[in-house]
Amino acid sequence: MAIKSVLKAGAYQFKASADIEHNLEKILAGINIAQAEGLEIVAFHECALSGYPGVEIESVDGIDKNKLMRAEEVISESARNNKIDVVYGTTTFKEKSAYNSLVYIDSSGQRRALYSKRAMYGVDDLNYECGEIGGIVEHGKLTIGLRICFEFRFPEYFRELLVRNVDLAICSFSMVGKDNKKYQTAKAHLISRAAENGIYLLAVNNLNGVQNCPTCIIDPDGNILADAGDKEGLIATNINKPKSNPIRGQICKQARNLHPEYHS
Numbered sequence: 001m002a003i004k005s006v007l008k009a010g011a012y013q014f015k016a017s018a019d020i021e022h023n024l025e026k027i028l029a030g031i032n033i034a035q036a037e038g039l040e041i042v043a044f045h046e047c048a049l050s051g052y053p054g055v056e057i058e059s060v061d062g063i064d065k066n067k068l069m070r071a072e073e074v075i076s077e078s079a080r081n082n083k084i085d086v087v088y089g090t091t092t093f094k095e096k097s098a099y100n101s102l103v104y105i106d107s108s109g110q111r112r113a114l115y116s117k118r119a120m121y122g123v124d125d126l127n128y129e130c131g132e133i134g135g136i137v138e139h140g141k142l143t144i145g146l147r148i149c150f151e152f153r154f155p156e157y158f159r160e161l162l163v164r165n166v167d168l169a170i171c172s173f174s175m176v177g178k179d180n181k182k183y184q185t186a187k188a189h190l191i192s193r194a195a196e197n198g199i200y201l202l203a204v205n206n207l208n209g210v211q212n213c214p215t216c217i218i219d220p221d222g223n224i225l226a227d228a229g230d231k232e233g234l235i236a237t238n239i240n241k242p243k244s245n246p247i248r249g250q251i252c253k254q255a256r257n258l259h260p261e262y263h264s
Contacts, residue, residue, distance in 0.1 A: 005141040009041045009168065010034055010236030011204035013215040013228050016048055016174070018056045020064065023049050024071040027088055028078050033234050035082040040107075041139065042234070043087040045206045045215075046117075046149050046174040047100060049075070050091035054123040055174055055208055060091050060098040072103070080109030085139065087146065089172045092116065097129040102146045102172055104137050113137045113146060119157065121150035136164055141241055147171040152189055152203075152213075155196065159255045162197040168239050169193070169201045176209030186213040195222030198248035200239050207232060220248070 012030030016023050027044055034042035050068055051057040068090065079086045085106050092101040092114065099116035106112045116131025117124065135146035145166035151157040152171050161169055171193075175186065190213070194201040198220045205215045207230070215228035217235060220242045226235040242248065 005241040007041060007139055007142050007168070007239040008039050008236060009043075009202060009217070009239050010037070010039045010234050011043045011202055011215050011217070011228065012234045013045060013204055013207055014048075014232045015207040016045070016051055016056050017208070018051045018062075020049060020051070020067050020071050023051065024074060027075060027086075030234065031075075031078050031082055031084060031086060034236070035084050037234065037236060039084060039236055041085040041087065041144075043170045043172065043202055043204050044089060045204045046089040046102075046172040047091060048089045048172070048206070050089075052089075052100075052174040052206070053127045055176060055206065059123075060127045063091055065093060076105050076109040076111070079105045079107060083107045085112075087170055087172070089148070089174070091128075098127060099131055100124060100128045100148060101131070102135065102148060102170070104135075104144075104146065115146040115148070117148040117151065119149075119151040119154060124150075133160060136161070136166060142167045142239065145169045149173045149175055152186070152193055155193065156259070158193045158197050158199075159259060161199065162252055163256050163259070166199055167241050169197075169199055171201065171203050173203060173205040173213045174208075175211070175213040176206050177212055178210060180210050180212055182212040183214070187216075190214070190216065191218055191222040191224070194218040194220060196251065198242055198251060200242070
């Protein structure tokens with residue numbers, strides 16, 4: 001069987017809450033809709049399952065770990081039953097530390113990757129430990145990289161993906177507030193992160209407040225292929241492995257010259 005170089009990917013945005021069971025219900029609905037649309041992977045926003053401190057919950061201290069663990073098992077079961085890869089944001093725990101994480105579950109229901117946020121913002125420092133470099137998964141001929149919210153403000157986090165030959169970056173947000181003053185700047189940053197690295201970028205944001213970043217899919221030239229607007233629902237497109245071209249080649253060469261540590 002030939003290894004696929006095309007991936008039908010999407011993002012499902014919804015309004016999260018402090019209730020893990022409510023969030024789980026929304027995630028399961030998104031998985032079912034994505035499966036019905038023939039998607040191979042669907043992504044959800046930052047802390048979509050657990051709730052995000054400062055938005056849905058006051059702090060990670062109030063999270064019911066047993067309820068969270070049971071919900072994680074249900075998501076894995078749904079991924080397996082629907083034969084779809086699922087990327088969702090949640091709070092993970094290790095010993096006495098908590099992390100703002102993206103979990104990648106494959107279509108067999110197995111965890112393929114766990115990536116935790118490194119660029120802290122707002123109340124992150126009061127709730128979470130800093131994660132480590134990583135969050136890269138192979139899917140057929142395509143390579144997928146995971147990133148979280150405030151990291152999109154820094155080109156370096158995406159250069160790490162470029163020099164590791166990532167084709168698609170999934171970046172989850174809970175970037176909401178009382179107004180949308182940051183929206184246009186955030187949109188410009190997303191376009192830049194895609195175009196300056198020659199990669200696809202799938203961004204998915206929370207709906208619990210006024211969005212300051214769009215849920216959208218951007219191609220390697222910086223064109224927006226899909227935009228969810230401000231309504232709950234799914235956006236999707238086919239992700240084709242980006243073709244080699246002189247610009248992408250030179251960008252990658254210069255990135256490796258300037259930052260050899262990214263390729264270690």
